[in-house]
Amino acid sequence: RYADIRLNDLRIYDRPLAAAEIEELFLRHAPANVVEKARNPLAWMNDAINSPPRERRDAEGNLLESRTVFSEGRVLYYLPENELVQRLDRLHRSGFNVYAPIVWHGKGREYALGAAPKSERLQTFEKQYPNYDGYATLVREAHKRGMEVHSVFAVMQAAPTPVWPDLAVKGERFYNGYDPRFRQRIKDVILDHLRNYAVDG
Numbered sequence: 001r002y003a004d005i006r007l008n009d010l011r012i013y014d015r016p017l018a019a020a021e022i023e024e025l026f027l028r029h030a031p032a033n034v035v036e037k038a039r040n041p042l043a044w045m046n047d048a049i050n051s052p053p054r055e056r057r058d059a060e061g062n063l064l065e066s067r068t069v070f071s072e073g074r075v076l077y078y079l080p081e082n083e084l085v086q087r088l089d090r091l092h093r094s095g096f097n098v099y100a101p102i103v104w105h106g107k108g109r110e111y112a113l114g115a116a117p118k119s120e121r122l123q124t125f126e127k128q129y130p131n132y133d134g135y136a137t138l139v140r141e142a143h144k145r146g147m148e149v150h151s152v153f154a155v156m157q158a159a160p161t162p163v164w165p166d167l168a169v170k171g172e173r174f175y176n177g178y179d180p181r182f183r184q185r186i187k188d189v190i191l192d193h194l195r196n197y198a199v200d201g
Contacts, residue, residue: 045094055097055146063148068098070152075101077111077134078125084134085141092145098200099142100150103135103193106157106175111135113196116189117163139197150201151193155186 009029017025027035036043056064069091076084076099091099103110108119112126112133125134142149156175162168167175167182175182193199 042090045090063097066098066148067096068100068150069096071099071101075110077101077138078121079134080129081132081134081137084137088138088141088145088147092147097146098148098150099138100152100201101138102152102154104153104155104157104189105159106154106162106173107159108163109189109193111193111197114189114192116192135197139199143198148200149197151197151199153186153190 011025026038030038058064076087079087088099105119108117108122110119110122112122112135118126126132139149156177158164158168158173158175160173162175164175164182164185167179167185169176175186177183
């Protein structure tokens with residue numbers, strides 16, 4: 001990814017800098033708000049952590065206000081259970097009541113139970129943590145805290161090597177949404193996910 005930026009300070013050194021030197025230069029020259037964020041990336045949540053908003057529900061217990069965290073890359077279900085629970089607790093203390101992670105990005109399924117092909121990321125994770133279903137753990141622990149889990153599917157997204165090459169748009173990283181075969185296939189993936197996990201949306 002790229003950025004359209006302006007530089008206000010560019011320095012070129014004629015030698016490699018040690019990590020400690022880089023840190024010292026950064027702390028000395030970076031704006032105060034940037035230094036604060038670097039020292040504590042979660043500082044922006046401090047006011048919410050110290051005074052979380054009260055949940056509002058109807059008589060049946062349904063949430064009347066959704067405060068959602070959408071997660072695309074660093075999703076909680078790819079963490080071991082103790083780290084997953086720790087971060088979920090932090091989100092809950094901060095007043096969030098819905099967690100919405102991407103579970104399908106066109107590279108295969110990102111959750112343990114399902115008929116669709118697995119993503120490479122999931123295969124690597126399962127080798128490191130065999131017999132552990134991170135998504136089932138996420139749903140269970142979120143529900144314990146009164147939080148909802150809304151699974152997100154990037155429906156038409158296709159990886160550089162698509163899961164279903166015959167249904168991909170030629171020359172693009174997308175699937176052909178007009179093809180009835182693709183619509184049926186992705187619908188089957190989503191329904192299979194809903195049968196295997198008690199997600200809320």
